Amino acid sequence: MASHRRPKSPSRARVTVLTATAAAAVALTSQAAHADPKPTxxxxxxxxxxxxxxxxxxxxxxxxxxxxxxxxxxxxxxxxxxxxxxxxxxxxxxxxxxxxxxxxxxxxxxxxxxxxxxxxxxxxxxxxxxxxxxxxxxxxxxxxxxxxxxxxxxxxxxxxxxxxxxxxxxxxxxxxxxxxxxxxxxxxxxxxNTLTAAERASLAAADLRASRGSGARVELGNELPASALGGAALQAASTRIGMPYSHSVTTGPNSFDCSGLTQWAYHQAGAEITRTTYTQINQGTRISQSALKPGDLVFFNGNSHVGLYAGGGNVLHAPYPGAYVRVESMSTIGSFYGAVRI
Missing domain, CATH: 1.10.287 (Helix Hairpins)
Structure with missing residues (x-):
């Protein structure tokens, strides 16, 4: 004779575990679907x-x-x-x-x-x-x-x-x-460190080419400096091309940060200027971008960076950690903030 006993219903605890497991699986699937792609x-x-x-x-x-x-x-x-x-x-x-x-x-x-x-x-x-x-x-x-x-x-x-x-x-x-x-x-x-070894090597190689592709000296060409002092400072800075950037309290002669390089260059030329971008911009005479001449100080990115104008729209500067003192186009450095002539 067949049994008429009703099948035993699953326990509440078992239902809870199954529900939680299903929810977790859905969440993981959702996260995988919406995860931010790795930055390029x-x-x-x-x-x-x-x-x-x-x-x-x-x-x-x-x-x-x-x-x-x-x-x-x-x-x-x-x-x-x-x-x-x-x-x-x-x-x-x-x-x-x-x-x-x-x-x-x-x-x-x-x-x-x-x-x-x-x-x-x-x-x-x-x-x-x-x-x-x-x-x-x-x-x-x-x-x-x-x-x-x-x-x-x-x-x-x-x-x-x-x-x-x-x-x-x-x-x-x-x-x-x-x-x-x-x-x-x-x-x-x-x-x-999130980049692959090949990607890091590619960036390093590009930076090395930019750092060392400027030559050993700055050629002024037809652009004359505004003064003998500015010209002497620029020529002094050009002897540091290829020297490494180093953060904070580095004023040469073998490594520099940006304002350390400009201070060192003007010291070699016989003039004493202050140590930081925030004070250097208040020295000398303020000039417009269109009036720039070789040797002038050029400030970028909200006055957080400085270099020496090298003529032809280029600036000689100490860029950032891992880079070397070099000459490069102003357009690649950042937003122009101001300039002064010492």
Whole structure:
């Protein structure tokens, strides 16, 4: 006789597991269908270039903070040396006042009228009284000097303390800028690592051709520099073609960042300019792009990058990490920001 028992229904737990498994499978399928495609070599390069630009901005801030730190350190040292000298002078004045007080005590411990009454030689007494008056006047003068010196010393100590506080803030900014630059560079390297070995080799070869295809010297051709100074700076910079780019506080002679190269070049020409793009643009005379002449400083990408105009629409500059000092068209460097003639 056939059984009429109803089939056993699946447990709730089993249904839940099956449902979850199915949902996960659907989700994975959906993710696979909508996953972002791997970026192409050109897309990676564009992102890396952007990160290099951001790293350079942070690096220029670092360079500015470093320059400010060095300046403040010298000022603090000078003030502290002055404070030490003032303190020594104050100690000397105090010793002098002590000697006067001792001499005064020995000369005039009794009321002058009483001294005159008991004195057997009035002339001798009057001589002593005159000497006592002189000591008193000298004591008053020494007290004035001490008080003045104490005020000066207090002001100098406050100035030193203010400079030390400012130095501490600059050092903090220095650390932040350095970290920001390193973070951007690490992100750029991570992106480059997503490329195949062949793609990385292709990018490196293209960059090497751009870096070393400019020749050993800059040929000015028919374009004359605006001044002998600008021409000398450009020729000095041209001797660095092929030298590697290096981030932060690199002013040569064998590696450079962008503003380090321009500062070094003008130093060789006999002129001192400041360290960063943010301060170099405020030196000399601002000029338009159409007025550019060889040796002028040209700024790009929101004033985060600088090079020397080399004529023919080209700029000699230190580009970015992994590249070398080279001459290339302004159109390939980035957006024109401004120019100055030193």
């Amino acid at each position: 070599k050109s897309e990676v390069k564009a992102k890396v270039d952007k990160l290099y630009d951001e790293a350079e901005k942070a690096s220029e801030k670092y360079n500015g903070a470093k320059e400010q730190q060095d300046k403040l350190k010298k000022e603090v040292d000078a003030i502290q040396d002055k404070v030490a000298r003032e303190q020594a002078e104050l100690n000397s004045l105090r010793n002098e006042l002590g000697s006067i007080a001792t001499a005064q005590y020995r000369s005039g411990g009794i009321d002058p009228s009483v001294q005159l009454f008991f004195s057997s030689d009035p002339d001798d007494f009057l001589d002593q009284a005159s000497a006592l008056d002189s000591l008193t006047a000298k004591q008053a003068e020494s007290l004035d000097k001490i008080q003045s010196k104490q005020r000066t010393l207090a002001q100098e100590r406050k100035e030193a303390q203010d400079k030390l506080s400012e130095l501490s803030e600059v050092r903090e900014a220095l650390g932040k800028s350095k970290k920001a630059s390193q973070t951007k560079l690490a992100a750029a390297q991570h992106l480059l």
